[in-house]
Amino acid sequence: MKLVTAIVRPERVNDVLEALYRAEISGVSITRIQGHGGELERVENYRGTSVQMVLADKTRFEVAVSDGFLETTIEALCTGARTGEVGDGKIFVTELERVVRIRTGETDDAAVTPERRV
Amino acid sequence: MKLVTAIVRPERVNDVLEALYRAEISGVSITRIQGHGGELERVENYRGTSVQMVLADKTRFEVAVSDGFLETTIEALCTGARTGEVGDGKIFVTELERVVRIRTGETDDAAVTPERRV
């Protein structure tokens, strides 16, 4: 299993969610973060204090998937998040050793399969 | 060493903390996140705009532990977080290559052992 972490623009979050939804990836966790990459830094002013803002708001997706779904997931993330302008973000993939579903204690593959909803 | 990441319900955070405390796992980092899993989506209304809220508030625990403590940690997380209803969350385990304690620069096992507090 893989843990796919994607950093995307906050204004694309709902698009990414839809793309994942379409690809039937239903488990996902997101975090509001800030990031710095190749984006142009902007200047802000607060009374007499001028600052260079080196961080931009971003959103971090975390999706654990079984190996077979890795490509689909990455594709979905890219489709939903891409605008083509600097700052679109990155995807990081790491190996997952174990997954546990807290509710039932099932691990790995068992934890991979969500129950059907009616 | 392992990095254990757990997604739990926000209302169970203090229970999880206590469970970890009991298990003598004293290093932990938590983040407020939002997640989507098997939970039922809810509808919200803001003036005329009806929306389907696909994300629920969750909290993410990150605990780095030495290999021998992995099972204890998972157990503690499950004990603290389980309610038995859909949405209890997941635990992800990844391999940690290195750990550095910033204060002293110690790495790995040295960084693993916290100093005694008086």
Add this chain to the structure above:
Amino acid sequence: MKLVTAIVRPERVNDVLEALYRAEISGVSITRIQGHGGELERVENYRGTSVQMVLADKTRFEVAVSDGFLETTIEALCTGARTGEVGDGKIFVTELERVVRIRTGETDDAAVTPERRV
């Protein structure tokens, strides 16, 4: 490639950013988190409710780097974040299997090299 995750004090964030900047590490994502480590717990009072606050505000850095830059990155993080007092935080290193640049779809080394800014 490695994913370096560092937990640091919020008041050191800008110092860490500068240290990374100096070391020419330009891609970074940060998250506001809370953590518990060896720090002394403090007591807070809200009307009649006295609570033991076991979490302190922290900031989490996530930096993906190519293997050759791992040491530089860790050094920069330590330089920026160290105060020498308990609570300075930890650095965790995990192996990164793949990196994708969302904007272009490039992976791994190609995603590693940021475009030059003029």
Add this chain to the structure above:
Amino acid sequence: MTGIDTGDTAWILMATALVLLMTPALGLFYAGLVREKNTLNTFMMCLAAFAVAGVSWAAIGYSLAFDGDGALVGGLDHAFLAGVDFAPREGQTIPHLLFFAFQGTFCILTVALVGGAVVERMRFVPFLAFAALWSILVYPVLAHWVFGGGWLAARGTLDFAGGVPVEMGSGFSALAAALVVGARKDYGRQALIGHNAMFVLVGAGLLWFGWLGFNGGSGLGINQAGILAFVNTVLCPCATLVVWFLLDYLRGRQVTAVGAATAIIVGAVAITPAGGFISPGWALALGGVAALPCYFAIQWRPRTRVDETLDVLAAHGIAGLTGMLFIGVVASVSWNGVADGLIYGNADLLLDQALAVLVAPLYAFGATFLLLRGIALVTPLRGSETEEAQGMDIIHHGEEAYPTGEGALLFRTEPTRREEPASV
């Protein structure tokens, strides 16, 4: 308009506006004291007071409180605003209509206050029912006793601006409500603390501002009692702040902000009944004195099993009670033109005050207890534990206080689901 003084009326117009503002200010104050997931529900309990008590007051509440001088309750001659127009009531110099509105804002605020006891768990619809009934069966009765010529007023009990109906009325009703509705799920097991101390502070500031109209307007015009009450309402909370700072500091070497906000309320409550009757010097003293029982009640209550969540009893019931008794001790004819207190040689007043302090809480407690028990027969007062865990805002209002918009989809058509799910 004959019999109307423009200056008096100008001030009561303004005072009415100030008291009206107190209800949203209370919403802000209360919302800061609850957890994020119950923010809107808490504020909505205050707005609900406008809906139910605003209308019930016009329909019948005002009449029950202020029509005729029956001993226990007023008549129905002013029901549905009958006979309420521009001509002033006997002995007043402001339009009757304005008097009606001024008093109405008191009833609305008091209803909102009671909600503080049951936030974070009580269902919204039963609360609406309770608020409506309470605004008819409890507030007007207590108001009649002291303001409308009822039996306490007749005996000589002094209550300038609402120690009986507003402060003790809400405080002891809150206790009953907390007992009937029961404690929150994790009460006593987890720390349940408010999510925004700035709301609490700003709310307290706005409440104090409004209270100047509440007390200062209760002279119903520009007169000695009103002026005295106004100035005392400036001074008394200052003294409460001093003592509260001190108590906090002695207790933990730290002066809490939520404590300071609470001190303002306590000071303003304590002077509510006494405002027009005691000298400014005594008002300062009262501010200091009232801090003590309220401070300790607020420290002690969360250690009990009574989850009277926002401490309406301590901050309003007990502070109001202290103010009521204090009148009996230090009232002086030279300031109020009405009656002296104990230290000026008149023990009777203290007895009359003590009587009110016994009877009003009993009525408020008893009536609220029965009312809620009654409603509970028809519909459950609270939801499931799961609902409580999710929070009142999502369950009862279908909203979040601070929506991020993330994950809020305007789906038109449900995407169909394939057989084999992919994610972990």
Add this chain to the structure above:
Amino acid sequence: MTGIDTGDTAWILMATALVLLMTPALGLFYAGLVREKNTLNTFMMCLAAFAVAGVSWAAIGYSLAFDGDGALVGGLDHAFLAGVDFAPREGQTIPHLLFFAFQGTFCILTVALVGGAVVERMRFVPFLAFAALWSILVYPVLAHWVFGGGWLAARGTLDFAGGVPVEMGSGFSALAAALVVGARKDYGRQALIGHNAMFVLVGAGLLWFGWLGFNGGSGLGINQAGILAFVNTVLCPCATLVVWFLLDYLRGRQVTAVGAATAIIVGAVAITPAGGFISPGWALALGGVAALPCYFAIQWRPRTRVDETLDVLAAHGIAGLTGMLFIGVVASVSWNGVADGLIYGNADLLLDQALAVLVAPLYAFGATFLLLRGIALVTPLRGSETEEAQGMDIIHHGEEAYPTGEGALLFRTEPTRREEPASV
């Protein structure tokens, strides 16, 4: 000061302060209804109204509205405050200067209201230009028609506190502005929801408070009409809340907080034209009645392609229109001393009201439409899609509403960059 009544003046001083407060209160209300990244811009549109309309009113707006009794527009004799001093205007008992200021706060608020239609996308500088022109060409004209002795007033159209210039004026201008500026990028495709419902609630509370001065002060002193309007402004929104709660509950078994805040506005708007003309009983009825068209308009509008973002048309235009017509039906001489409505046997009044309800929207809509089209010839009304995605606050104001300070560097010298970059 001869001819000045101190009580009347005291009240109008206060009322003026209350109306002034409404503009920042509106900023709070509006800011809560937009996404976080547009918070400051939304508030700034309200403050901009002070800058442009505050000055233009002194320069010329007041004169156009209140000088002489031309049918369509006033004269220029009071331009630049000429002849505006302490002596009261004919028939008034407050200083002319105060009357000028009181009316000025209305103009400022109305300009701010219109901004609600175009938040989250309109560029700030063209908005300033628009606001300045609108405050000269639209508001004073409509105000002259009903308040300044213009043709509607001459016909007998009744508008107590601004149904025509403020409510319909802003509402229908908002519609035009939304059409000219166009919908937000993701409108209709994504859920664009406000970021802070507490701001909305507290803003609504402060607006209600201010509205007591707005309507209650429109009698220009302590008199029957003013008192009546004041009390009706307490009552009417209570009734709107009741009906809104009901509609919400019937629709989704949930009573929304943003809905409740909206209901307060709708109730206060509906009573604005009618305040001094209808009985308190009818004011309650109006509160209930006005809820219906506004509720459904607010439910329906977001399903259309018209991104009139904060529903100024529904909450102000339609509610104001409802109030205007309601006067024609239930006004009664016994309460207002001026005219009866339909049910008291006078059909003419309803016709005069209907006329206003036709003509004022037309003028507001048309003038706004042309104004914005004109400005668009000079400078684009909105920025690029990327700018809209980043948010107005960063782009137009160079600030964030809630800066964390993280990543805000006080760099003195740009660190030089090496050749080979290291990070991914």
Add this chain to the structure above:
Amino acid sequence: MTGIDTGDTAWILMATALVLLMTPALGLFYAGLVREKNTLNTFMMCLAAFAVAGVSWAAIGYSLAFDGDGALVGGLDHAFLAGVDFAPREGQTIPHLLFFAFQGTFCILTVALVGGAVVERMRFVPFLAFAALWSILVYPVLAHWVFGGGWLAARGTLDFAGGVPVEMGSGFSALAAALVVGARKDYGRQALIGHNAMFVLVGAGLLWFGWLGFNGGSGLGINQAGILAFVNTVLCPCATLVVWFLLDYLRGRQVTAVGAATAIIVGAVAITPAGGFISPGWALALGGVAALPCYFAIQWRPRTRVDETLDVLAAHGIAGLTGMLFIGVVASVSWNGVADGLIYGNADLLLDQALAVLVAPLYAFGATFLLLRGIALVTPLRGSETEEAQGMDIIHHGEEAYPTGEGALLFRTEPTRREEPASV
């Protein structure tokens, strides 16, 4: 009450309430300008003003300011409220008690203002001591000079509502306080920016609202000077906003919101001394003129090593000073009935104004400097660097502004700790 005008009194009651509101409003404004970890402490400095100055004013401050007409300071005949009751003071038409309260709210506000210079680092207890002493030794003295018949008043210096004691008094004291307490740890090295611009905007809105009572009430009744000051307080900040927008735009093509909030304060401060003395046209001009020095001072100060954190000197000291001098130039007898300024042929007034502008800052600066140095001998004015890094809220108040409840445990018994710890 003989000698009392109900209209005058109604307005001053209201004005007092408005000024009282300004202190929490200032707390909100200030709290938005500091970092999250110092939010409550900043607000608490404002509430502290109520505690210390509220009580000290009743005890002795009022007497020092307003008893007798000594040149430098008042007497002690009104100490502990002696002789302060319902009968109006000579030449006034409002109860003495109300005059006392009205003036007290000024002192409280001014104490709170000074705190802005030392937020984010000064310890709370020494601040309390400082505030108490300052409210006795500085404010009443300056107030006596211009309001209480002291030497400046005797010479003919004009100060309508507090240019000397409130604005210059706070501004130059702030400078001294900043110098004695010293800069924040990371000042000049890191960007230390406020955490909530909405608080700043709403705070500014509420402050403006309150200022209408502050200036408009300083005529102590319904009279020409009061009306003029009131209307000028509506107009002047509008003009400041216009100029500030322009300066911001010219500087960076962006119009900042925090700047707009600051402009409102600057405009209101500038008109404070001048309100009742200059024509509305000149008030608009003053608003524009005052923007310039203040704007540049605010741009320049953070580049110096003086960490006068919230720019009390620029926004109050310099704006107040500008207003004081402006009176000397454009005052006109035709509006104020008292004195003409330079352009109307009277140069003397400008000299008297200039004298005040020299002496008041000197006294405020010197006294504050010595006071703080004195306190520093007894207890340190600030905590350790670690404490500063953690934030004042946790250290001095034991609270967080926005607690999440996560990690807040109600531990009864400390769990025992095993020997071998497991976690990293």
